[in-house]
Amino acid sequence: MTAPRRAASIRRRLLIQGVGIAALLALVLYLAVRGVAGSAIQTVQDSVLGTATVIIAEELRGGTGAVSVDIPYAAFSMLGAVGEDRVFYRIVVGGETVTGYPDLPLPDEAPGLTPAFYDATYDDTILRIGAVGRSVLVDGQRVGVTVLLGQTRTAQAAITAQMANRAAALGLGVFALAAVLALVSARAALKPVNLLAGAVERRGPQDLRPVTRAVPRELVPLVAALNGLIARLGTALDRTETFITEAAHHVRTPLATVRMQTEIALRQADDDATRASLRQVIRAVDSAARSAGQMLDHASVIHRSDRGAPAPLDVCAVLRDLAHQVRPVADMRDMDVVLDLPDAPVTLAVDRLLLESALRNLLDNALKYGHAETEITVTLTQEDGTALIAVCDRGRGLGDGGAGALTARFARGANVADVVGSGLGLTIVRDAARACGGSFEIAERTGGGTCATLHLPLG
Amino acid sequence: MRFLLVEDTPDLGQAVLDRLTLDGHGVDWARTLGAARDHLAVSTYDLILLDIMLPDGDGRDFLAEHRRARADTPVIVMTARAAVSDRVALLDTGADDYVTKPFDFAELEARVRAVLRRRGGAAQTLVTFADLTFDPLGAVVMVDGDARDLRNRELRLLEILIAAPERIFSKGHLHDRLLSASEAVSDNAIEVYVGRLRKKLAGSRARIETVRGVGYRLTAL
Numbered sequence: 086m087t088a089p090r091r092a093a094s095i096r097r098r099l100l101i102q103g104v105g106i107a108a109l110l111a112l113v114l115y116l117a118v119r120g121v122a123g124s125a126i127q128t129v130q131d132s133v134l135g136t137a138t139v140i141i142a143e144e145l146r147g148g149t150g151a152v153s154v155d156i157p158y159a160a161f162s163m164l165g166a167v168g169e170d171r172v173f174y175r176i177v178v179g180g181e182t183v184t185g186y187p188d189l190p191l192p193d194e195a196p197g198l199t200p201a202f203y204d205a206t207y208d209d210t211i212l213r214i215g216a217v218g219r220s221v222l223v224d225g226q227r228v229g230v231t232v233l234l235g236q237t238r239t240a241q242a243a244i245t246a247q248m249a250n251r252a253a254a255l256g257l258g259v260f261a262l263a264a265v266l267a268l269v270s271a272r273a274a275l276k277p278v279n280l281l282a283g284a285v286e287r288r289g290p291q292d293l294r295p296v297t298r299a300v301p302r303e304l305v306p307l308v309a310a311l312n313g314l315i316a317r318l319g320t321a322l323d324r325t326e327t328f329i330t331e332a333a334h335h336v337r338t339p340l341a342t343v344r345m346q347t348e349i350a351l352r353q354a355d356d357d358a359t360r361a362s363l364r365q366v367i368r369a370v371d372s373a374a375r376s377a378g379q380m381l382d383h384a385s386v387i388h389r390s391d392r393g394a395p396a397p398l399d400v401c402a403v404l405r406d407l408a409h410q411v412r413p414v415a416d417m418r419d420m421d422v423v424l425d426l427p428d429a430p431v432t433l434a435v436d437r438l439l440l441e442s443a444l445r446n447l448l449d450n451a452l453k454y455g456h457a458e459t460e461i462t463v464t465l466t467q468e469d470g471t472a473l474i475a476v477c478d479r480g481r482g483l484g485d486g487g488a489g490a491l492t493a494r495f496a497r498g499a500n501v502a503d504v505v506g507s508g509l510g511l512t513i514v515r516d517a518a519r520a521c522g523g524s525f526e527i528a529e530r531t532g533g534g535t536c537a538t539l540h541l542p543l544g
Numbered sequence: 545m546r547f548l549l550v551e552d553t554p555d556l557g558q559a560v561l562d563r564l565t566l567d568g569h570g571v572d573w574a575r576t577l578g579a580a581r582d583h584l585a586v587s588t589y590d591l592i593l594l595d596i597m598l599p600d601g602d603g604r605d606f607l608a609e610h611r612r613a614r615a616d617t618p619v620i621v622m623t624a625r626a627a628v629s630d631r632v633a634l635l636d637t638g639a640d641d642y643v644t645k646p647f648d649f650a651e652l653e654a655r656v657r658a659v660l661r662r663r664g665g666a667a668q669t670l671v672t673f674a675d676l677t678f679d680p681l682g683a684v685v686m687v688d689g690d691a692r693d694l695r696n697r698e699l700r701l702l703e704i705l706i707a708a709p710e711r712i713f714s715k716g717h718l719h720d721r722l723l724s725a726s727e728a729v730s731d732n733a734i735e736v737y738v739g740r741l742r743k744k745l746a747g748s749r750a751r752i753e754t755v756r757g758v759g760y761r762l763t764a765l
Contacts, residue, residue, distance in 0.1 A: 330625060330627065333624065333625070334597065334624040334625060335624075337624035337644070337645045337646060338553050338556065338624050338645055339553075339555075340645065340646040341553075341556050341622075341624070341645035341646035341647065342553060342555040342556040342559060342646075343646070344646035344647075344648075344725075345556060345559030345560060345563060345646070345649065346555070346559050347725075348559075348563065348649050348720070348725055349559060349562055349563055349566070351720055351725060352563075352566065352717065352720050352721075354716075355714070355716070357716075360716060364725060364726075367725045367726050368726045370646055371646070371648075371726045374644075374645070374646050378627075378644065381627045382627060382628055385627050385628065385629060410635075410641070412658065413641075413651065413654035413655045413657070413658040414651055414654065416654055416658070416696040417650060417651065417654050417696065417697075417723075417724060418697075418727070419695045419696050419697050437632070438628050438629050438632060441628055441632060442628045445628065457729075458695070503728035504728065505726050
């Protein structure tokens with residue numbers, strides 16, 4: 086059988102989506118900031134370059150025979166204010182370079198009074214060139230003059246790079262913040278699911294109460310489905326329990342008839358062989374009935390193990406009650422049940438049925454395995470927050486197997502073949518004690534017999 | 545004593561009826577709750593033996609109804625429901641005691657006695673024989689006005705013998721009535737108890753005679 090392939094984790098999916106969106110947004114932010122900043126710097130630079138070009142162009146004077154060029158150095162210092170860039174110029178009059186760098190590239194179209202800007206490669210560097218065209222009167226004739234002013238872009242590139250770095254840092258910051266937020270929000274979104282899972286997981290295996298925890302609307306169908314399943318499971322278990330109870334009833338009633346009829350036959354039988362076989366029949370019936378009863382008890386001890394906090398219970402009252410119930414049976418064997426209890430009530434927070442199951446089994450054992458005409462003592466003491474309930478008999482003791490072997494299911498001592506029993510009694514006691522948060526031990530008693538002790542937490 | 549037996553299983557009812565009758569008790573047997581109500585309306589009983597699952601209802605409802613009517617006839621429930629929860633619930637409903645099916649008749653008798661003793665019982669008639677006075681319920685034995693301290697099995701043995709003085713009871717018969725049918729005891733248990741009872745009744749004109757090869761009988765000097 087192969088395990089079904091696990092669907093992708095919702096948390097991971099939320100996280101990946103959140104981080105992906107954050108990365109995309111950060112990238113867009115970076116590009117936008119870099120683009121806007123770059124074009125802003127360009128615009129500022131161009132306007133300075135344009136102004137300088139226009140100033141130079143305006144200094145051109147026409148005259149006789151030639152154009153007088155008087156380069157205003159203020160224009161260059163204006164450019165120099167922006168950065169340590171190199172500056173190139175060229176003034177073309179009527180197609181001939183008058184001054185400046187003769188191979189500085191001209192614009193594709195003749196420029197007008199408003200500066201035109203373009204990039205060009207010159208001397209292995211990229212220049213930004215501003216071009217202004219005007220006409221001057223030379224010898225009474227209009228001659229077209231073009232002024233080119235070029236500047237390297239080192240400063241602009243540096244500023245742009247700086248701005249880009251800042252934009253990148255901003256983008257990264259936004260990305261990191263968004264990623265953390267995505268993590269937090271994925272966790273927060275899944276928190277109700279995790280809480281619900283935790284609450285269901287913390288339950289013991291027998292806890293079939295519906296889930297009543299408040300959940301977000303999206304989880305309501307899930308919880309409803311879960312509760313439906315729990316309810317169906319509970320019904321199935323109840324039905325099984327009812328069935329077992331009914332079955333036990335239907336088995337025990339005819340057994341009762343067999344036993345009663347056999348007892349009557351025993352009363353009327355004279356020969357020893359018949360009487361011996363009739364006694365065998367009775368013992369077999371008792372054994373069957375006892376096993377059925379003990380299996381039911383064991384099942385209900387396990388079933389009740391997880392009922393949550395029980396109401397406080399006075400264990401003295403329970404012990405008095407039980408002693409009272411078993412006294413007629415003790416009387417039949419001339420045994421006494423002696424209670425040694427404190428005067429004040431001793432309160433335990435344990436389930437009454439679990440406690441009664443355990444104590445009842447211990448008393449039954451003492452009655453069965455104790456010798457006739459002896460005392461069974463039931464002592465209740467308190468020690469370090471624990472109640473110790475000891476049931477001690479004067480009987481046949483534990484036999485060769487010792488205590489360890491007796492609490493296993495269907496295990497019986499080596500010395501008890503003549504007494505009817507199911508081998509479940511001490512298992513019930515042990516499981517009930519555990520379910521009450523306590524423990525159970527059984528030991529040989531000094532002077533003969535057995536002492537069984539329950540350690541239960543005081544409530 | 546008069547018992548009202550409420551039990552619908554024919555074989556079991558008949559067996560309990562036979563067994564009680566064999567011990568000299570008067571028994572009315574109701575197979576339904578309706579019949580039980582009819583019996584209660586016209587007779588008084590020392591004790592009611594009540595089954596739980598009956599064709600016309602639940603014995604526990606009958607019990608609750610009985611208690612609500614403040615009727616104080618003691619009730620011992622005979623139940624096949626053996627789970628601890630069922631037993632606890634039964635006592636809470638107002639049953640004086642319960643036996644789980646299949647039950648040991650000696651245990652039922654012991655419980656009946658305990659319930660009647662606790663209830664103060666119907667004023668039990670004292671049984672007298674020679675200089676013995678015996679109150680079976682109060683478990684008091686007097687020899688010529690002098691109280692003797694007897695244990696339960698010695699009392700039960702005396703009760704059987706004194707019910708039919710001069711009649712010879714076999715060892716087997718005494719064994720069956722005195723000891724639980726499933727209890728393993730030594731073969732000479734009855735001899736032991738007879739020996740003890742003789743010792744406790746020392747000085748009485750009543751004595752327990754061994755009829756060799758047959759059994760024992762109570763006889764007077």
